[in-house]
Amino acid sequence: MSWERTDAYDQYGRWSEDDVRVRANRKGSRPRTKQRPDHEDAVDGFVLTVDRGRYRCLVEEGHKKRERTVIATTARELGRKSVVVGDRVGLVGDVSGDPGSLARIVKVAERTTLLRRSADDSDRIERIIVANADQLCVVVAAAQPEPRPRLIDRYLVAAYDAGIEPIVMITKTDLASSAPIRELVASLEVPVFESALGEEPDPEFRRMLTDHVTVMVGHSGVGKSTLVNALVPKAGRATGHVNVVTGRGRHTSSSSIALRVEDASGSDGWIIDTPGVRSFGLGHVDSDSVFKAFPGIAEVVAECPRGCTHRADAPDCELDEAVADGRLDAVGASRVASLRRLLGSMDPEDTAAPEAAAD
Numbered sequence: 001m002s003w004e005r006t007d008a009y010d011q012y013g014r015w016s017e018d019d020v021r022v023r024a025n026r027k028g029s030r031p032r033t034k035q036r037p038d039h040e041d042a043v044d045g046f047v048l049t050v051d052r053g054r055y056r057c058l059v060e061e062g063h064k065k066r067e068r069t070v071i072a073t074t075a076r077e078l079g080r081k082s083v084v085v086g087d088r089v090g091l092v093g094d095v096s097g098d099p100g101s102l103a104r105i106v107k108v109a110e111r112t113t114l115l116r117r118s119a120d121d122s123d124r125i126e127r128i129i130v131a132n133a134d135q136l137c138v139v140v141a142a143a144q145p146e147p148r149p150r151l152i153d154r155y156l157v158a159a160y161d162a163g164i165e166p167i168v169m170i171t172k173t174d175l176a177s178s179a180p181i182r183e184l185v186a187s188l189e190v191p192v193f194e195s196a197l198g199e200e201p202d203p204e205f206r207r208m209l210t211d212h213v214t215v216m217v218g219h220s221g222v223g224k225s226t227l228v229n230a231l232v233p234k235a236g237r238a239t240g241h242v243n244v245v246t247g248r249g250r251h252t253s254s255s256s257i258a259l260r261v262e263d264a265s266g267s268d269g270w271i272i273d274t275p276g277v278r279s280f281g282l283g284h285v286d287s288d289s290v291f292k293a294f295p296g297i298a299e300v301v302a303e304c305p306r307g308c309t310h311r312a313d314a315p316d317c318e319l320d321e322a323v324a325d326g327r328l329d330a331v332g333a334s335r336v337a338s339l340r341r342l343l344g345s346m347d348p349e350d351t352a353a354p355e356a357a358a359d
């Protein structure tokens with residue numbers, strides 16, 4: 001996973017000069033770096049969309065008059081470092097945002113989080129979906145398409161692995177009860193919200209988005225775009241239909257986009273809508289990091305034998321001891337059971353879900 005970081009950046013995303021050769025400087029002016037300009041004049045941008053090598057970035061965010069979007073490409077000096085929606089970048093060149101103008105992304109700030117998926121569970125090559133999200137909203141329909149518990153589990157595992165707080169939004173509650181999904185996530189203490197067609201989004205849910213970057217994920221057809229449009233009326237996310245026979249959506253949204261969402265008081269946050277998927281590979285996830293996401297459990301697994309998977313069948317797993325001797329109470333014990341179930345969603349026999357086939 002080392003490729004996601006470039007050592008030439010420090011923790012603030014500035015160039016680190018350590019590995020840059022500095023030419024002897026006879027004239028006594030500032031030392032010049034041979035290959036890497038430090039781009040002190042770069043302006044900060046927030047990546048809103050990525051489309052075939054063109055990055056739409058928001059600059060002077062929050063500034064009433066000067067805030068604008070700028071189209072940019074990536075500078076060659078970034079090398080193979082990828083830039084994704086949610087990235088905080090430094091831009092040079094024409095940052096006016098005028099029609100036809102083009103800027104260059106020369107820096108990418110170190111990411112606070114990375115949401116990743118792999119093509120399938122045997123594939124350790126990961127794709128970064130979104131950077132810097134601190135919440136992940138799993139959108140799941142009460143019906144049409146039928147909820148797929150394993151996919152929900154997989155999203156939750158990905159969130160815990162990435163250090164992102166999960167939220168569950170149950171849509172289409174006009175069609176079926178939300179109870180089975182609520183039961184599924186009950187022991188994880190994940191905030192759960194509901195929505196139904198034609199209803200205003202729950203103000204509590206809207207408030208939950210304020211001052212956060214929330215990535216919205218879900219199976220194709222669950223009503224994610226409908227929800228995003230309700231939250232951000234000018235978003236104009238294309239909504240599709242669900243095939244009544246298969247219950248599948250048509251992948252109407254095809255790329256990720258960051259959208260500003262406001263609450264009743266006018267405060268705002270960002271949601272990042274991602275394309276609907278049918279499967280979510282977890283080849284890159286290490287089960288240790290999922291357990292370590294929970295205080296109380298992290299201390300216990302620190303005592304496990306080396307290489308312990310912490311799964312139900314793991315020999316001498318300290319979690320079993322801690323449940324037995326009361327170090328973990330009833331809530332802790334049910335959380336361990338839930339996490340083990342979540343990690344069961346990574347089991348290989350589960351990857352060949354019928355939905356993985358194209359329709």
Ligand SMILES: Nc1nc2c(ncn2[C@@H]2O[C@H](COP(=O)(O)OP(=O)(O)OP(=O)(O)O)[C@@H](O)[C@H]2O)c(=O)[nH]1
Binds near residue numbers: 175196224240242275
């Ligand atoms: N009954 C009902 N239908 C809904 C609700 N939300 C969305 N739908 C319908 O479900 C269908 C799919 O909705 P979309 O918003 O396009 O779904 P999506 O999750 O964005 O789908 P992808 O673009 O494939 O990712 C549309 O026909 C919506 O009108 C709801 O709360 N209740």
Ligand SMILES: [Zn+2]
Binds near residue numbers: 305316
């Ligand atoms: Zn263990």
